[in-house]
Amino acid sequence: MFTLNPHSGVPIYRQLLDQVRRMVAGGQLAVGTELPSIRDLAVKHAVNPMTVSKAYSMLEAEGLLERHRGKPMTVAGRSRIQSLPVKRFQQLDPHINDLILAAHQLQLSQAEVIKELKSKWESMDESSTRRRAAAK
Amino acid sequence: MNHPHVVAQQLSKSFGKHEVLREVTAEVAPGDIVGVLGKNGAGKTTLLELMLGFTPATSGAIQIFGQDSFKMTNDSKSRVGFVPQQDELINQLTAHDQLRVIGSFYRNWDSVFIEKLSSAWEIDLKERIRNMSVGQRQKLSILLSLGHHPDLLVLDEPVASLDPVARRQFLEQIIEISADGRRAVVFSSHIVSDIERLANKIWILKDQRLFWSGEIDSLKESVVRIHIRGKAPLPKDLGIPNAYSFSLDGAYAVAVVRDWTPASHSRLVNGVDADVEVQSLTLEEIFLEMHR
Numbered sequence: 085m086f087t088l089n090p091h092s093g094v095p096i097y098r099q100l101l102d103q104v105r106r107m108v109a110g111g112q113l114a115v116g117t118e119l120p121s122i123r124d125l126a127v128k129h130a131v132n133p134m135t136v137s138k139a140y141s142m143l144e145a146e147g148l149l150e151r152h153r154g155k156p157m158t159v160a161g162r163s164r165i166q167s168l169p170v171k172r173f174q175q176l177d178p179h180i181n182d183l184i185l186a187a188h189q190l191q192l193s194q195a196e197v198i199k200e201l202k203s204k205w206e207s208m209d210e211s212s213t214r215r216r217a218a219a220k
Numbered sequence: 221m222n223h224p225h226v227v228a229q230q231l232s233k234s235f236g237k238h239e240v241l242r243e244v245t246a247e248v249a250p251g252d253i254v255g256v257l258g259k260n261g262a263g264k265t266t267l268l269e270l271m272l273g274f275t276p277a278t279s280g281a282i283q284i285f286g287q288d289s290f291k292m293t294n295d296s297k298s299r300v301g302f303v304p305q306q307d308e309l310i311n312q313l314t315a316h317d318q319l320r321v322i323g324s325f326y327r328n329w330d331s332v333f334i335e336k337l338s339s340a341w342e343i344d345l346k347e348r349i350r351n352m353s354v355g356q357r358q359k360l361s362i363l364l365s366l367g368h369h370p371d372l373l374v375l376d377e378p379v380a381s382l383d384p385v386a387r388r389q390f391l392e393q394i395i396e397i398s399a400d401g402r403r404a405v406v407f408s409s410h411i412v413s414d415i416e417r418l419a420n421k422i423w424i425l426k427d428q429r430l431f432w433s434g435e436i437d438s439l440k441e442s443v444v445r446i447h448i449r450g451k452a453p454l455p456k457d458l459g460i461p462n463a464y465s466f467s468l469d470g471a472y473a474v475a476v477v478r479d480w481t482p483a484s485h486s487r488l489v490n491g492v493d494a495d496v497e498v499q500s501l502t503l504e505e506i507f508l509e510m511h512r
Contacts (some may be wrong), residue, residue: 090416092502093440093501093502094500095436097437122399127395131417131418132418132420133395133398134398135437182482189483189486
């Protein structure tokens, strides 16, 4: 299911995070699909189980995965993803903090940063719409 | 129930005037797999021996399960497993008898588990130890440390003589041990790729000190190689702080930095008119850079 490279500079938990996010977004991991247990995944890839657990917990906090007592984790349904705004902001907070810190160090004002954020956001949305249209 | 298994505070060890370990402060929590890296002579074996209570500290303290390691109760000692760098097998015995001798010291020796593992690891229990290859001896040494299901497993270069298949089996067993989150493993190895797979915490010993300790993920995220490519020759002072190495050649500069953060990235990007590429490093490369 996953390709994990312990020797890449990218931490293993992040590789797993990125792959699950991509596969859920792309539909390769359908809603309700069971994920391998932490132990099984760790043994299969010969990696530390804590790193798998870290990725799984973060994905659960993002609302991508659902935990079931005594049973494997599953890919969460749409409604669950939408119902966890607090948890989703927890994921975003470190990035927001870094942005504010960098802005202060570069002596940029809040207004300037917000203006830049809006403009970048709109242009990213625009180019992804264009890409999707071109792909059809 | 969640007290660390090992706590070292300003731990130092000297043999006469010869200082072998200096002011090591570190912890091992249940569930941790700690990888200990260091050049030969950096103090790894001494640190592990102090952890096991084989030798007393010269100054500072080291506690195992809340007790001074040199004064551990028998109960605590029975919760520790150890694989030494040089095996301590008795050549005249068969593997089976060696296991029985060691097993007799422990109330909870799991012979069913050991038998299963010796079969999976292809150890002929009837073979006499003096006839075994160095790889087989090492496998047997590891087995001897596992039968009592220790809460703290300490291994000093446990796989130096194992072939890749045997090494992988060993790694898988460590993962199995670690999966319940209650036991801890500390192992030193020159096979950096094994540590990279298994460890969640890294201790790097250099010049008798604990040069770096922390989560492997933080280490990999904070020590990176930066490539700077400008359109014109770059200024001599690029303002790259905390670099392990730096070289500048016209419009191209490359540095290996520590303590890298996304803020460092924006600062650099905004401070120089050039393309800035951040390259991640393997654990081995990081170790080598720290020793330039």
